[in-house]
Amino acid sequence: MSCPISTRRGTIAYDEEEEHVLHDACGVIGVVSSNLQETEVSSLLCLGMVALQHRGQESAGMATTNGTSLNKHKGMGMVSNIFSEEELKRLAGVAGIGHTRYSTSGVSELVNCQPFIVDSVHGRIALAHNGELVNAGKLRQDVMSRGVGLTSQSDSELILQLLTVKPDKEEGSKPDWPARICHFMSLSQTSYSFVIMVGEEVYAVRDPFGNRPLCLGQVCAPGEDGEDSVSGWVVASESCAFLSMGASYLREVLPGEIVCLRRSGMKTECIVDRPCIPGSNDRKPPAFCIFEYVYFSRADTVHEGQQVYSARFRCGRRLAIEAPVEADIVSTVPESATPAAMGFADQLGLNYVEVLTKNRYVGRTFILPSMRLRRTGVTKKFGLLQENFRGKRVVLVDDSIVRGTTIGNIVRLLKSKGAKEVHVRVASPPLKYPCFMGINIPTHNELIANSKNADQLAESLGADSLVYLSIDGLKTTIQSGVRKEGASGHCMACLNEDYPVSLDF
Ligand code: SF4
Incomplete structure (x- = not known):
């Protein structure tokens, strides 16, 4: 027998005796090669997804590009059962993203597995997302009122549709992806950490409140001169993924930051600020989910320097x-x-x-x-x-x-x-x-x-x-351990009803 849980987006079934029904919705990962072998990219993604398996065990997927075409593979169940050696060879490429999923929208089916992929006039775009847009209902109405059809209840599809529409201000025929992502962030302030692959580039994006985790690393290998050189860039929901990928941790993606991982290197494109506290010139504090410390994250992960x-x-x-x-x-x-x-x-x-x-x-x-x-x-x-x-x-x-x-x-x-x-x-x-x-x-x-x-x-x-x-x-125990530059702050809304943004939309 199972019990229904009502969520904003529907009803899901869960095991009645399962106490820890606080389920996180997903782990995301991305790799861009500087000079990795092409089969290494898909293997690294797979290793990282196995390390993020605790963030979702219902399905997993991967999308990679070899520079000319985008390949994908998705399946239900655990990462190790979905990706065979042959599959990883077929997915060889120069960049890719991956996703482990726990379904929050109720339907645990292949159609809802990520990465989500759309065909656009600029080629195929893939997105893997962790979180839930608090104003998804309003955004969906806005998108559909422009005549754009949506095929699912997924926030990921919604984000992709919002990104692929050319903004009025954009000049020229080439898309300005950082500007489009900034625009999206102004429409929805939380909650998301996502990776999006366009061409051979992967953008790592964290919402202005930094509600979901996301961090950056690099893969190094000894060069011909014996010195280590960077052979790839990686991004993951949790730093625990890096050890198994042979990558080293660099830093967190900042709240509101858009980082572009290219074959030539990694660069911050922009940082979108949080809104001001009403009646003040001070910005609202970040709202990193405190349950990442309590329950969701793996014990060996580092958040905010701890x-x-x-x-x-x-x-x-x-x-x-x-x-x-x-x-x-x-x-x-x-x-x-x-x-x-x-x-x-x-x-x-x-x-x-x-x-x-x-x-x-x-x-x-x-x-x-x-x-x-x-x-x-x-x-x-x-x-x-x-x-x-x-x-x-x-x-x-x-x-x-x-x-x-x-x-x-x-x-x-x-x-x-x-x-x-x-x-x-x-x-x-x-x-x-x-x-x-x-x-x-x-x-x-x-x-x-x-x-x-x-x-x-x-x-x-x-x-x-x-x-x-x-x-x-x-609150004081967690905040006393934070070791990072810049503002910090935590969402504790399920404990104190103090939500980071107004829910009135
Ligand atoms: S702390 Fe905030 S983001 Fe985390 S589970 Fe509670 S309400 Fe959700």
Whole structure:
């Protein structure tokens, strides 16, 4: 049995016992060769997509150009199952982009796989996109009122249509892509990070609020003189992709920045500013999604100069300061909560001990048919390390609670198998509001924090206590670790209802 989630763009089904139903919508990647072998480009894209697999496992696709034609391949499922060696040879080229997708629009079909490709008078254009345009509805109306038909609900198609129409101000017959992208950014301020390939160039674009991540790197190889020289440029949603691509991290794409990756090098084309705070000359701050730190990103990724693992560890420490507890051991709900659990234990001088093992081979498609089975369903995902917790007072740290299903099952299981006490600590504040920036969050009524406070929730789960990290605790902990030049700021709208842009359109 599955439950519907209402999103702005439709309804999707999800596994009722799946607690972490906060799904990110996609990973994007791009490679432009300086002097890479042509087969290396498609292989590097594939390696990067495997590293970004956690950002979407439903489908993946790649588009490459060999200088004269554009080749593409897309498929449903995991990257490693979609791209064979033969396919990667066929996709050999001098530049390319790729995408891993989690469907937010409900229809998990090949037709919605990215990159999206359109034929235009300037040749074929490919786009891979992460995020969701907050004003997509209005933009769709504007596009259609100009007589342009849209074949899908996809924001990616909408972006491409907006980019391919020649603006009134553009002179000459050659398209001014940076100017067109700037114009698009003035029409929609968030949320998107995308890569777009036109000819042999790849443009890397991040919205003015920097809501979704995007970063740049380079591939170096020893030249004939023995010195390293740059042989390619890369862009990816997360820096964790670079290690497996043999690339080195350079920097983040700045909020509002358009970077062009050409065979001759990489160049910032322009930076589009955020609007001013009403009644002030100051610009609104950036709004990088704070859940990239809490849950979405891989622990080895670096955002804003700080490793995600370290940020989670510090959140655990802060949680221990805010909500200490007398206990024998501290443990985790594997795996994204593990650094926070270790930080919690470290702060209180307690032992970190695992009480659960995770079965990595459980798919999302096998859904238990009855409530009785669903209530015990946690055992299909986790194994118990009973000797580690029997007779002990356990602190169980989780990164977030959405509906309380999984944590409730675990608490009941630990207690029934001999834990003396189970205290739940959550390394993020209560999740209460919808996201309009591309993350699927269950409806208001399904979010457990909207119907039960922490004490009521502890009681209903059978936990001895339950405390969330405070909003200020999360914000100051993350912001104290930011190491980057320029303004920083974070979206926390699903926690505090403070959206980066007005939703009134
Ligand atoms: S509302 Fe929440 S999930 Fe959405 S972008 Fe903001 S912090 Fe991220």
